[in-house]
Amino acid sequence: MKLSPSALKTIHNYLNLPFVGVSGVRCPYFNNARLRQRGQLKVLVGKGTPEEIVEEAKIISIQYRANVFDKNGVFNAHVEHPAEHEQAECIRQFLVDNNLGVDCSGFITNVLQKHFYETKQIDLARKLFITPKKNFLRWIISRLRPVEQINVKVYADNKNTEVINNLKALQPGDLIVILKTGPNKNHDHILLVEEIEGNIIKYVHARAWSSEGKYGHGIAHGTISIANPEKNLLEQVWEEKEKTNENNETYLEAKQGEILEIRRIKL
């Protein structure tokens, strides 16, 4: 069982941002919580699609820095015949330095939007409940800029999703929601179930591991091997970047979270 082809293509595009002539540029992680930019472009607050991130990188390159891309969007290498991974790394650094990337909920919203549009012809961002009408100003903002207003708590809201307790019932498109995690219990995280292969759950998410330093973070795949479906999620085997359980920061985040749930979007 897999996500829809357009959703998979979006994930692929996040893993290989569509820059002209350079492949393998993985989208970095960027969360607006630190800069707290308001009224800013969607792509500059960590909610952009792969295409928007590429377009903005070219604009920033021409407007502020230049010489990373030319006017046709082709990467300008500063050394002769650089290896492709070096080019990709150079572009990734440029993206990180200019606060271009995506956060966990922004990534999942953009992927699921494609998924639901292909499978049900539904615009997910407009269907999700974000804020009540009585909070009129915020409601207007949520109608004008829905993707920017969708965070992990929106996906954890019972109005939008329902809890799945049975690991065997998991489907692609389900969400693993982690609330109040981290050392200070002040952030949330979300993973998207991309594929189920037997007793292996393949997930994808936008994350920043502390061990990856300034430039290593971004969109990543991981797996959860269901050793015993009767036990809870934390008692299964989490593997990402060839690291398992306690060495796997995603697992640690899940473990630290006050709430860890599997949820399915109700539409």
Next chain:
Amino acid sequence: MNIALIQQALGYVIFSAIGAFVWAPLLTKILYKYKITRREEFDFTLKGGDRSKKVGTPIMGGLLVIITVTVVTIFFNWNRENTYVPIGVMAIAALLGATDDLLNIFGKKRRERKISHILNLIRIHKKWYMRLWYIFILPWEAFRKSAAILGSHPGRGIQVHEKLLFQFLAGAVTAWWIYFKLGIQWHSLWIPFDGQPFVGWWIIPIVIFFVMFTANAVNFADGLDGLAGGSLIITFLGLMIMSWTEGRVSFTLLNATTVGALVAYTYFNVKPARFQMGDVGSLGLGALLAINAIAINRTMLIPFVGFIFYIEIISVIIQVFCRRLLGRRFFKMAPIHHHFEFRGWSEEKIVMRFWLIHAFFVIVAIWMSLYK
């Protein structure tokens, strides 16, 4: 047709152009001497690419036009009823622009204080009179912050809210002159093909709006070599013809003087520019454009005589609106000439096409102005 007047006006064009050509080298020397040039460290748009070639180009070249027009008008076309206020308003706007240009080069980075910070201070400051002070300044700070939304980045120069206040002052002086000094016939607004409905005191906000809007519009168009200069020649030529057909001697000559000075300016400003207009020129000439059109009661034709400037400012408004409200870009970059630059058009192609489009709409404006 008053052939003698147009003959005299063309004489002013020639005289003013020669005068400006003569002292242009001196101005360039002064600008270089005092290092009034574009510097990369103060101007983020210059980093890299083709635009990096503009580093070191003198700014405030608009002084060539402002000073030439002022001097020629004072000595040969000074008329307390007609040219006194337009030159005064142009000077106010140019002074504002000059201050901005100089602060952008020599000023210190301005401090930014967030509204939430002030609200916090109101709540927690230990001294009651300081809390009172912060309550007192809160509306001003809110105005400052809301105006900052319109600007792209707070720099060293005059901030948006201060610019708006000064431009409002320039607009208010013009409105005072139009409403109180020029007589009752100026309380009617000429509408193309529709006569002159009486608008009474409503003329005051209309005039203020057009002066402020047009000054800023020209300011936005001053982004490519030759664009603002060439377009302004066409505009003031159009205004000269319109003033001539209306039989307004002083304004025909004032517009002619401006055309002449602009010819000299644009000669030095086409790519690669010897100097650039700067805010001193763009704000001053934008205000003069508006006031000259208002003074011949062709206010409603300003969007046509200043067509390209209005397109430029509207592109910025649309971009800011889409950016702030919808979170996306409408144009790749704004003002619109940067959008075409991003699309791969050369600077020369953009400038010349904009000149042609602008010329077409100025001709439309002249055609419309002939309908009484």
